[in-house]
Amino acid sequence: MSATQVGSQLYSGQQHGREKNPGHPLGDEIYDALLADLISLRIPPGERLSVDALARHFTVSQTPIRAALIRLESEGLVIQKFNSGFSAAPLPEGRYFRDTYAFREMIEPELAMLAASRVTPEDIIALEELCTEMSCLAAESRPDNFGAFAERDNAFHTRITLIAGNQVAAEALSRLYIHSNLFRLRYHSTITTSAVSEHLEILDALRQKDAESARNLMRRHIGHSRERVEPFFTETENFPENQHYSGASNAQSGPEEHDDT
Template identity: 55%
Template sequence: MSPATLPSRHSIGEDVYGALLSDLIALRIPPGERMSVDALARHFGVSQTPVRAALIRLEAEGLVAKKFNSGYSAAPMPSGAYFRDTYAMRRLIEPEAAALSAGRMTSAQKKDLARLCSEMEALTKGDTLANYGRFAQLDGQFHALIAGACGNAIIAETLERLYAHMHLFRLRHHTAVAEEAVKEHLLISQAIADGDVEHARSAMQAHIDASCQRMEPFFRVLA
């Protein structure tokens, strides 16, 4: 494994986390592959501390598994049933979260939502494979911001525990997936910015349905 060059972001730990996230989502680290702390530290040219911190974070998000006496490995791909159940849950609660947020979101939160849309759109213009992990992060932040602004802590906590976006982007890498998601996010963001409750609800419902249609052929074949 040749040395990797990490982009400057917030910290070494954040850089290592972002690089590993991108590799896991793009399947450059395939499910089941062992992830040695020592080898990763040498690969990134850092100490073991930020590598361990990144792996612990990725383990909490379900992308990395740790077994006693055998260390870390890339988590198996979730089953098709997991993805079907995830979409069923999202259909039940995310449209309502968007509707509630349209009537409650502050001006600062609306600006943050618009910023996330702009950042995701910019990522679709560059090296989409390299940017895919970052796009998945921003996608998750977009949905988490809406859920967090809806005023219902149970909705926000439920969606946070799913880590749905991280796993979904492992299913398929394709530019069209990101581009289509950006268009749908813009419609949701605009409806919330306008305070249009019903439009926010329907735009989120349409987004989740469209996402399921895009991904279903890929999770259908999973056991």
């Protein structure tokens, strides 16, 4: 397990609109590392997460490990079953992703419109850098680039939400982006230049402070994104019941095993 690698800053609490806890920096690092491994599927869905083994791996006590796992459980990425410890959550089902895109199509266009009136030159530079990095990753056309591409994709959308000034929306959407990454890595890990072009159009509208165009372009972009992955939704709906969940942290439980964690 590669959890020794501290998670990318694109997946850090600050990037997702969450405040880091200055009193528990070690716990934050463990959370970031586990989050990065869950999102990248280096920790596969369903894999058991032994608190004792993780504590030895990180050479820390069990307390920060449990804190990180409970935090991940609250985000629907880890499940805890009575007398069997923690495990990585199964992949969400197709219905959950349809609901995710419906929610995004309602919320994100309005946030883009608000962001157009609040965006600063520094924000534009940050968004430009993300678009440039996505373009470079797309140009290389390597399958193993998708994780990095998805990170920047999520960071682009998160940045716009934060520019709009809605912390609650940023926190809600960040969770949806994480779950979307899990789906895309499993079923549709293809980098599309169309997504980059659509981001550049949104960026140009923000640069021009054209609120109406920003809203319309974001709505179109999310619609196109949904169309690109929708054919894969039915694959998850054909899973056995214990192989998927609805996105809630109290996911469906399978057969219990005893774990001395």
